[in-house]
Structures are given as C-alpha cells and as structure tokens.
Amino acid sequence: MKSMIGDRIRELRTSHRLSQTELSKLLHVSQQTITKWENGKAEPSSGALAKLAEYFDVSADYLLGSDKTSEPKSVDLEKDPVVLSYGGRPVSEEDMDVIKAILERHKNDGDVHYE
Structure with a gap:
C-alpha cells in the first residue's frame, strides 16, 4: 500500500543521493524501518518526522502530504x-x-x- 509520506521520503532521499542505509544512520533507525516507511507499511513517529523535516529542510506538512511545496523557499x-x-x-x-x-x-x- 503506497502512502504520501512514504513517497515523499523516497523522493527526498533519492534527490539527496542517500541510500536507505545512509538515511537510517542519520535518523538512528534501522534500514528496514526506512523501507517500511517508503512502502507504506509503517509511518515515522513524530520525533522521526521532525528529524526528517529538519534534515531535508521541508515542513512536516509537506512530508504528510498537506503542503504541496517540496523545495525550500x-x-x-x-x-x-x-x-x-x-x-x-x-x-x-x-x-x-x-x-x-x-x-x-x-x-x-x-x-x-x-x-
């Protein structure tokens, strides 16, 4: 099952040329966790969501799919x-x-x- 947040995480990760393993190390989660997020089998906790937003310089709303802008201003x-x-x-x-x-x-x- 696809999810907006999973699609956004994958899009941002690949645009920053990061592997799932590299992103997992940055966020202190397992590579399997990143896979589950991207495949829509799990969603990041609020803490992980905040770390993702900060690292990629996007809003949490963008990651959740309610903000259409992907690029920082x-x-x-x-x-x-x-x-x-x-x-x-x-x-x-x-x-x-x-x-x-x-x-x-x-x-x-x-x-x-x-x-």
Whole structure:
C-alpha cells in the first residue's frame, strides 16, 4: 500500500543521493524501518518526522502530504536580506562575498543551472 509520506521520503532521499542505509544512520533507525516507511507499511513517529523535516529542510506538512511545496523557499542573495549561518556561526559579509563569487564563477562555467 503506497502512502504520501512514504513517497515523499523516497523522493527526498533519492534527490539527496542517500541510500536507505545512509538515511537510517542519520535518523538512528534501522534500514528496514526506512523501507517500511517508503512502502507504506509503517509511518515515522513524530520525533522521526521532525528529524526528517529538519534534515531535508521541508515542513512536516509537506512530508504528510498537506503542503504541496517540496523545495525550500529560494532567496536571491543579491536582493533579499537573509541571515545565514554555518556551524552555528553567522556568515560574515566577507564570506558572503566569497560565496557569491563562487556561484558566479560556476554559473559562468556552466556547472550550475539557473532558471
């Protein structure tokens, strides 16, 4: 029996190029548990649901099938003021300039695809 939550977990896991085993280790559950979730034979606990949502940066509502958006909200770094952190520390203006330069270089190389 297929389930919306199972489909969403599989979609997110594969889009992040994770095996079931890798995801199971991240969530501290068995690989068989991930299989059961994805096949609709079991559903994650509320704690596991919260961990999935946090790891994949989606809402619990999305995982449950009531929120149609799958992508985190995009932010234009040039136009929108945004607070970013890495490793619990805020990203400095200098670091942001480096990030922008890297993105521009990859954009010009064709490595990054923009819509």
